[in-house]
Amino acid sequence: MVSSRARVLVMNAALGPLDYRVPHGMEVEPGSIVVAPLGPRQLVGIVWEPERMPSDAEVGDNRLRNLVNVMPAPPLAAPLRRLIEWTADYYLAPAAAVARMTLASTSALEGGRTITEYRATGTPPTRMTPQRAQALERIGDRQGLIRELAIAADVSDGVIRGLVKAGAIEAVEVDIDSPFPLPDPSRGVPTLSPDQHTAAQALIAAVEARDFEPWLLDGVTGSGKTEVYFEAIAAAIAAGRQSLVLLPEIALTEPFLKRFTQRFGCEPVAWHSGLRQSQRRRAWRQIAEGQALVTVGARSALFLPYANLGVIVVDEAHETSFKQEDGVHYHARDVAVMRGLFEKCPVVLASATPAIETRHQVEIGRYKELKLPGRYGSAEMPEITGLDLIAHPPERGRWIAPPLVNAIDETLARREQVLLFLNRRGYAPLTLCRTCGHRFQCPNCTAWMVEHRLTRRLACHHCGHIEPVPRACPECGNEDSLVACGPGVERIADEVAALWPDAKAAIVTSDTIWSPAKAAEFVHRMEAGDIDIVVGTQLVTKGYHFPNLTLVGVIDADLGLEGGDLRAAERTFHQIMQVSGRAGRGEKPGKVFLQTHAPGAAVMQALITGDADSFYAAETEARREAGAPPFGRYAAIVVSSEDKDAAHDIALRIARTAPRIEGMHVYGPAPAPLAMLRGRHRFRLLVHARRALDVQDVIRDWLGGLDWKPKVRVAVDVDPYSFV
Structure with missing residues (x-):
């Protein structure tokens, strides 16, 4: 940039871009990472094109302060800068908050090896x-x-x-900056089925075309989707271009790393919150310099400064965990598509149960679709049976119905493995006093404390507050009067130990599998036959391949339908289809039992009969009639404060000043379902608008005309997934 002036986006979300003087002899360009003075401090910032990021405070040249220095790191490329702008604009977030995700390793910006x-x-x-x-x-x-x-x-x-x-x-x-091993695209080439070969050739052609093209890779569980998109990655590697694979859970990286190593001879570069500082630095620098050819990571890997992207893969693209619920409320699936657009590379959304929004994009012709309708090799889809808990109730004090108990007996007798699924961590979701009825509630949130008997603690799964389980009720003082209500996975594990004392059981949740190393240990034990029965949450519903696991029991198939969420039925369908897909992935046939109080419900009938198309058609039509996504738009406005009255007053002001626009309705304010979270009182407003309305501009102008005290926070969640 031949100029003595530079516009800099400093890493402070409360500030807009600021202008600085470029000292004589210093060279900067758009994307340069610099150190800029701000008062007595020095902040990292990114040089930006002035025409793309107007400044609120134009300052004369004579009042500008000098930039301190340019960091020894590659400048952020134009496609990534466009992604930062788009994400900030679409999700109504400060550009600096988005850019901070790109500069996720401060040590990577410094010299020293x-x-x-x-x-x-x-x-x-x-x-x-x-x-x-x-x-x-x-x-x-x-x-x-x-x-x-x-x-x-x-x-x-x-x-x-x-x-x-x-x-x-x-x-x-x-x-810390040594190069990573380079994957070999010609090593371990698999034998593909005809359907896999057709899909792989289409994706290879898309990679070689070097242009944006979004694809839905729709294949049943066990159909070999990973092998198909590996061929697209191989084509990118052969061309010297980079690939990014997004996974919804850190724990899934371990089985993925194993399969990747078998195919390409080395591990990809991993990016997730469990990395050490030196690992993050090395990965960031190698990615920015184009040396790291394949990166696998959680959603934050999407904002890394890839030098030469050739393909982006979003695995398990239907997963709701791709939606960021704190900070910048982005959805990694949608932002991945936009990054592909800016980088001019294909994007592959791989899923056995695609989201309705993704299916709609296929229907209107924006995404192309590749189907893998059958499992690879001789493996067949499992037989799914609904267990009516009213007709077949479990024994008193137990949660596993007699038909499922019998099926587990038979499976263990054949020396095969069992998975019992319940998406509820801990021992029990509620602890109360049988004498006075006192219920243990988190002091920071309007949520019940969950008992964890393995650690002898009561825990809040929303804010992390923990406390020991008391001997006596804090309300009435009675000892030994506390009773656990409802089951969590630990309680099911206790029941398993009582019914099958000789079986080797393992509990798999985010409490027990918190790192890739723990996931690797679990995989090794399963493959070695050291586990007979797995009791797990959604952590075990995807990505794992255990040929000897032939029986899946869903303890409470109705659990996900609670709460009246827009996507409750769809999410339940996805989750149970995914966990069902863990059964019978090898040559042995699989069986799935769904314990439910509502076997006639549409989602249960779709699961039992395998009629996914009818279920999706009905859900899609219901969304269309309601004007819900993808046919309409939602945005949530959450007002919070430690002072309940202050939060309520601002929420009321926001509601009273809501613009009257045809095709847009504002509901609320009302206390959020989690009316207090982490010590802050919360009120929600919901904006419902027609699809064509630019709701971001409306909300930006609306809220921009209001002000509130610093103790009150107002957060906007565009396209919300969580309604708590």
């Missing part, structure tokens, strides 16, 4: 304390900075430093 990390030596210290023992046990073979090891071990930094002095932990100099 080595860092000192620490690891256990295997030599115990002379003086062993309980905290030191805990630290060494939890660290295991982990390596990282002192702070990272302290967090992993749940001890203070001082404990780790003491272990370093005692020789139990040693310093290691790490070359």
Whole structure:
């Protein structure tokens, strides 16, 4: 940029872009990552085109402050800058908040190639304390900075430093910017079925065309979708271009890494919250320089500065966890499509149960569709049976119905594996006193505390508050009067232990599988036959392939239908279809039992009969009649404050000043279903508009004319998925 002036988007969401002077001898261009002064501080910022990001405060040249320096990192390319602009505009978020996701590793922006990390030596210290023992046990073979090891071990930094002095932990100099191994596209080429081959050839042609093209890869569970999009990735690798694969859960990276290594001879570059600082730096720099050819990660990987994207894959594209619920409320599936548009590369949405919004895009011709209607090889889809809990109630105090008990007996007798699915963590969703009726509620949220017997704690799954389970009721003081109501996976595991004491069982939830290493351990145990019965939540509904798992029991198929959510039936259908797909993936046939109080419900009938088309048609028509997405638009406005009256007053002001526009309705305010979250009182308004209305501009002008005290927060969620 041949100019003495630069417009900079500084990493402060409360500020707009600011102008700075470019000192003599410093060269910057749009996308350059710079350090800029702001008051007494120095902030990282990104140089932007002035015409694309107007400044609220034009300042004369004589009043500009000098930029401090340019960071030794590649400038952000124009397609990524356009994505940041679009995401900020569509989701009504500050551009700096979106850009911060791109600069997700501050150390990656700095010079220097080595860092000192620490690891256990295997030599115990002379003086062993309980905290030191805990630290060494939890660290295991982990390596990282002192702070990272302290967090992993749940001890203070001082404990780790003491272990370093005692020789139990040693310093290691790490070359953090060394290149990653390059995947080999010609290694491990699979034998594809005719349907797979046709789909793969279409995607290869799309990659070679080097242009934007969105595809839906619609294949039943076990049909080999991964092998198909691997061929598109192979084509990108052969052309020296980068690939991005988004997965909805960190725990899914482990089985994916294994399959990727079998196909390409090395692991892809992983990006998720579990990485050490040095790993994040190395990955970021290699991605930005175009050296990392394949990246697999959670939704945040979407905003990394890829130098030369050739294809984007969104696996399990129907998953609601692709919607970010905090900060910038973006949906990674939709933003992935926009990144493909800006990068001019194909985008593959892979799913066994595509979302209605995605199906609609296919129907109107915006997305192309590839179908894989059958399972790969000799594997067949499992037989699904509905278990009417009214006709076949479980024994008193139990939750597994007699027909499912019999089926588990038969499966274990054949030395095959069982999965029992219940999407509810902990032992019980509610604990109350049988004497006075006191219910344990989170002090920060309007949510019940969930009992976790494995850790002997009551926990809030919304804010993370935990407390020990008391011996006596805090209300009436009676001891041994507390009773657990309803089942969680731990309670089902207790029932499994009572019914099948010789069976080896495992609980699989985000409480037990919190890292790729834990997921790898679980996969190894399943493949080795060291687990007979898995009791798990949605964490086990996707991505895993266990040929000896032949029986799936859904403990409460009605659970997802509670709450009156717009997508409740669709989400329940997706979830149960996904968990059903874990059965019979090898040569042995699979069976699925759905325990339900409403076997006649449309979603249950669709699951039992396998008539997905009729279910989707009915759901789609209901959405059309209601003007709900994809035929209409929603936006939620959530007002929160520690002061309930202040939040309510602002919510009322927002409602009273709502613009009167044809085709747009504003409902509320009303207390949110979670009326208090993390100590803040919450009120919601829901904007419902026709599809053609630019609701973002309306809301921007509407809220822009109001002001409120800093203690009140107003958040806008465009295309909301959560209605709590």
